[in-house]
Amino acid sequence: MDSDEIVPDNPQNVGEDLDEKYPNRPHNRAPTFAFHELYLNLFNPLSEIKKKPAGSNLARRKAGPHGKGAAGLSPFELRRDIIIRFIARWRKDVGDDIYPAFRLILPDKDRDRAMYGMKEKVIGKMLVKIMKINKESEDGQTLLNWKLPSQTTGRMAGDFAGRCYEVLVKRPLRTEPGSLTIEEVNEKLDKLSIASKEEEQTPILAEFYKKMNPEELTWLIRIILRQMKVGATERTLFHAWHPDAESLYNISSSLRRVCWELHDPNIRLEGDDRGIALMQCFQPQLAQFQMHSFDKMVARMQPTEEDQVFWIEEKMDGERIQLHMAPDDSVPGGRKFAFWSRKAKDYTYLYGNGLHDENGALTRHLKDAFANGVRSVILDGEMVTWDPEQDALVPFGTLKTAAIAEQRNPFSKGPRPLYRVFDILHLNGAELTKYTLRDRRNALQKALQPVHRRFEILPYEEATTAAEVETCLRKVVAEASEGLVLKNPRSPYRLNERHDDWMKVKPDYMTEFGESLDLIVVGGYYGQGRRGGFLASFLCALRVDDNESSQNTDSSKFWSFCKVGGGFTAADYQEVRHITDGKWNKWDPKKPPTHLIELAGGDSQNERPDMWIKPSDSIVLCVKAASVTQSDSFRMGMTVRFPRFKTLRKDKNWKTALSVQEFLNLKSNAEQEQQEKQFDVDNSRKKRLKRATKKPLKIAGYDGESNVQYSGPSGHVFDNLNFFVMTESTFPEKKSKAELEQLVKANGGRIYQTNTAALDTICVAERRTVKVASLQKVGDTNIIRPSWLIDCVKQNVKDVGLPDLILPFEPRHMFFIMEDRAEEININADCFGDSYARDTSVEELKEILQQMGTVKQEAAPVLDASTSQRIEARIQEKVNSGYTAPCGWLFRGLSFFFSPVNQTNGEDDGMISLDLTLELLQNTASFAGANIATSLEAPGITHAIVNSETASPAKLDSLRKSVAALPGRKVPHLVTSKWVEESWKNGTLLDEERK
Incomplete structure (x- = not known):
């Protein structure tokens, strides 16, 4: 979490940093809603549905005025409807940036704002100071001792925000909703989270008090405490915002990313966007x-x-x-x-x-x-x-x-x-x-x-x-x-x-002492939430025996030993209240009952209860526990781990409850028994060896033994090039993102996980994910389809003569083209999409032929002479250096004359025609760059070609004489069709004497 995102010393610079970090960040076109819109149209309706059953009149009324909360809908459907309508209204009236609202709706999920360092006790003290309330008054005690039942109604016990409302509604500075917007509330909460001292926080809370009515301030307190409890989970809210919102939060733990990267429901997370990433906090299993x-x-x-x-x-x-x-x-x-x-x-x-x-x-x-x-x-x-x-x-x-x-x-x-x-x-x-x-x-x-x-x-x-x-x-x-x-x-x-x-x-089910512990209750603690308003957990103690006072509670002492709050049912609590009703006393830290109950910590009074009870008036609880551990929190110096209530021992009282010495005896016996049991186990049970894993995991780049599935051939076509691969490939071959990266690495390229990590990074993608959409919006880089990578490698594998000369980009290779680069890329293919620099597959050729009737040549870009000469010069340079020529360059510079069936001297007898073999071979030679002559007398002929299967010795002799008789010219080579066929097949000009 960047500090400049939390402490905006310079808001302008911070905004620029965020725009750079989130290039696809949405911006609202209107101010955010007033804060009171949140609780009037979202928090309150959701809370009412939580309280009322589905189909009730109130639930239907709160669900909206348009009949969408009709009877028969489940509470979940009603809640989802409220949330969807709020989000739709935000998008319509404010814009696509809902992050300011979500920070307040889901405060516990917002890790971009630091913790406030304010709990109920601190907020209560601040409100007492702000409203100038006497600490000893009923309202002062209501705020400071919020867990205790109210002296009047008691209905808000355990709910601190509710207790605050009880006090605020009596002395409001305003009764109507305030004018603070959601954005303004966020700004003030940012300041509150930065403030580290109570004297710095109090003025900010006082400002909220001046500008909010009691209900607004109550919801604000819930936001500060991050205890909303409106009945809708973050999963429901996330799904209402975007179908992939929960997935993105799970891998990033960032509410900001959920709101900013997924502002468009039509753009889905795909591929690597769904996985965890380095330096990005995820939600663990x-x-x-x-x-x-x-x-x-x-x-x-x-x-x-x-x-x-x-x-x-x-x-x-x-x-x-x-x-x-x-x-x-x-x-x-x-x-x-x-x-x-x-x-x-x-x-x-x-x-x-x-x-x-x-x-x-x-x-x-x-x-x-x-x-x-x-x-x-x-x-x-x-x-x-x-x-x-x-x-x-x-x-x-x-x-x-x-x-x-x-x-x-x-x-x-x-x-x-x-x-x-x-x-x-x-x-x-x-x-x-x-x-x-x-x-x-x-x-x-x-x-x-x-x-x-x-x-x-x-x-x-x-x-x-x-x-x-x-x-x-x-x-x-x-x-x-x-x-x-x-x-x-x-x-x-x-x-x-x-x-x-x-x-x-x-191990909370286990009783390692051989029997349960019967402990006397000496104190009680008020609960919160559902347990608010009554004692929900109890302080248990051990009796300190001595010869003179073991039968006299006025002189007997009890040492605090453990707290028990788990295992009680509603009926158990009711029975405890029935037995002890009217016998509880408020614990006064200034006058603790040390003559009966001793706590740990001296004056600090560790684990001090809210209420205490005389042991002679109290009850005995049967408690089960897992083990004994040392503890400075209790006077006994030790306590039990995972204590749980088992039953109420009505047959016992303070005299027969467990004493210190009895407990020590039980502990000693349990330890001895456990040692004997452990000894038997260790000698009877053989140590289990770990099984060898049949299929060890292989990770690319991990070590010499690591590997991944073969992704393609290796070479040097991508030497010194940088790549950022964002998605998988589905055409012309199906390859995962990892396989594409492996293909790039195997051919000399370098892989990065961002387009800014290296200069001149080539971005590769085939579908519009969040990352791709961000780059498109910025518009300062081309995005290439994976097919270009595959075409480059294939051309290299065919030994076309250009193993370290990458192919130019063609329109079919482009997923996104920068405006000033479109013309440069379009000239690398003809008007039908046929490449000038690479081989065309059969499938691609069929597609080109099908489209030829619909493409207007005059509208297509033309390869200018200078570009054509540049490409030809580069290819010829490689050929001259010893590389094998491209198949379209094989017969370049040669002129072929294919001898007709019945013509040996170049004279037309009215029956001039090529047999099928020579006719097909003539097309091949033309495709491979040869000039095709129509007569033997045509200038510049380098080769005269006859069908090796049909040419008779007499015909060959006659053709040889005609070639030799050509005046003043270099005599063309006389070869058979087999030479042309084998040269094309092998991609090189073969020795003519062998064919």
């Missing part, structure tokens, strides 16, 4: 959620009886990161890097943009991380934190801290980033997403050279049964890992999809 049964999961991984193997990988507790590496032409042998998270956040500043980036926490260690011949890659993996002293992984929350420490001291012994790669999606210009996981892993193993504890390939195990999954899961649980991912080795890579080919298995 995601793992499907865990099913209830391991057997069902395994069955999905085994589509055939012949191949039942699936792979098991450890699910790393880190951050999903994609790494891009490309050549850096500014430095000899240099490489440039880019890193993006799953949410398309750019982390290049943290991990490094090159091998010598002094601020790079990772790249400076990757000098020897790639095999010889690897020029460019895209990797998918997990960035984790590794502690060299403990030789173990560190919890996820320390990753950024470790990276910053590594930037400052790259050779410290403290925790550092470790990138574990599990997939490769691009290698040396070839996209690998369509290959199977097996093939991709094979390419990965060949391409990378791991750097110990900095850059490694994530290992996997092969398995065939559900039992093996559970064994692996118990192993990673013991190592405090996050879980497993099961993968189908026969699967392709699916951008931005959750599919059964990848399934994650988290």
Whole structure:
């Protein structure tokens, strides 16, 4: 993400840069809509459909005044209709650039605008300050403690924007919609994202408050928080804009590209435009959620009886990161890097943009991380934190801290980033997403050279049964890992999809302690969204026993141990509320109940709850968990991973709930039992060896063993030429883009992926894709059809004598012609389209003959004398240098006389005619450049030709005498028709005495 796109110090220059980067960028012909048009005609109607069932009167009314929301339409159809009508109105009244609106409609997909650094708490404080509200008042508390139920209605609990509306509507500066346009709102939001301090952000929010009514400001707050929830997904919006919008977003993560490159629904993405590209963030494949049964999961991984193997990988507790590496032409042998998270956040500043980036926490260690011949890659993996002293992984929350420490001291012994790669999606210009996981892993193993504890390939195990999954899961649980991912080795890579080919298995179903944990509830946390307005998760604690106070809650203490929020049903929550109703107390940070409940962190009060309850009034929850881990967030000094509610223990109270010592005993027993179980497994189960891949992946240009499908002959016809191939070829031969590039390389050409990478780049395309349309719009370069490449190579293969002289462009070769080049190109073929410089195929000749009756010669360009002489001189120069002559040049300079059947002395006896063989041969000789004489006395005859099959000895003798008797002239050679035939067949003049 370019900084000049986010911080427009000079808007004029930025506009010019964007126009250069996006030459096909649309421009609106009218100002953008007012901001209130968005919520009145889009957000509100969509939200109403979300609330009301399809077919209701309100849904029909909100769907529009033209009857398009008639009863019977599904909610999806109603939503799509609203969106399509909004887009159509924008195109009609504003123009084709919908990017300003989409930035506000899909704020979470707009990575061109930096994060605001403003959450609910900060916005609440700003609004209290802007509206001059007393913090201790009801409205002040409504904004500052937005999760707590309202003291009046409570209907907006958990919905921060809704709570803001409750307060704003009481003290609006305007009641009617404001006049701010969508473009003006975007400009102010850009300033808000740049502002780094609260005192800089508050005036901007205050300006919004002055110019917007409460409903507008409520929607603006949702945009800032990137929590729209209008009931329409980005997929629905993308499909309504352009059929390929979702595909382009998946490969680029750029809302701007979706809006600007796909502004015309009639121009579709094709070929390489649908694939991932270097230095372009894509949306990665995601793992499907865990099913209830391991057997069902395994069955999905085994589509055939012949191949039942699936792979098991450890699910790393880190951050999903994609790494891009490309050549850096500014430095000899240099490489440039880019890193993006799953949410398309750019982390290049943290991990490094090159091998010598002094601020790079990772790249400076990757000098020897790639095999010889690897020029460019895209990797998918997990960035984790590794502690060299403990030789173990560190919890996820320390990753950024470790990276910053590594930037400052790259050779410290403290925790550092470790990138574990599990997939490769691009290698040396070839996209690998369509290959199977097996093939991709094979390419990965060949391409990378791991750097110990900095850059490694994530290992996997092969398995065939559900039992093996559970064994692996118990192993990673013991190592405090996050879980497993099961993968189908026969699967392709699916951008931005959750599919059964990848399934994650988290150990939240397991109870490694032999029995569940019965924990006392001491605190509660209010939920958001659907759980807003009531306590949705609970702080559980362990009782600290001592001899004097174990039976007295007034002196007993409880140490915070874990938070439990998963596993509850609506009925469970209702039962908890029924039992504890009226017993909860608001947690006061200034006067915490430390005589009963101890939190971690001292005065910082880690994991401080919103409400607390006396243990004697509380309930006991039966909780299951995966494992025990160290934690500074809880007073116990440890906690459990993946705790989930199992049941309510009505038969227990604070006296019989789990104590600290009882928990430690359980932990010790569980560890001993697990060691014994692991010992048995390790001795009974043989280690499975990885199966060799039958068909290793072959990547063009990777190394000496790499290859691709044969694309054509090799030579030097394209030496020193630069090419930008944009599409595949369908005529005269079907070749993919990769095959065309290979054909160019094999014949001496250089391939680039942009027309600006090198001077005089020849652009090649056969269909109008987004890239092609962009070049056409600029209009400063010709676009050549792939048929020209194929014609050049074919002419070279035929040994026509011009192996390093490329063919001139002809009209049939041109996909797009610059205005000032049209005349120059048109003269390279005659009025019928017949080339002056290359051989014509049978099919092309038939087409020319069919069109001859419809082409007007006078309207066709004529090859001027100077051009003709220039072409002839170049060809003759090559022939004189020893190259074989073109077939149309074979008999050039020779004059043939074909002897008639019954004429030997040149006299006309009324029966002059050639037999069929000589008549056809005369046409061939004429095509090959020979001058055809009508009589033996014609001047300049070089060869007299007779039919070798029908000429009798007497006829030959008579013709020989007639030739010798010609006065004052060089005697022509007497040859048979076989000499002409064989010379034409071999493309060269043969020895006349042999024929």
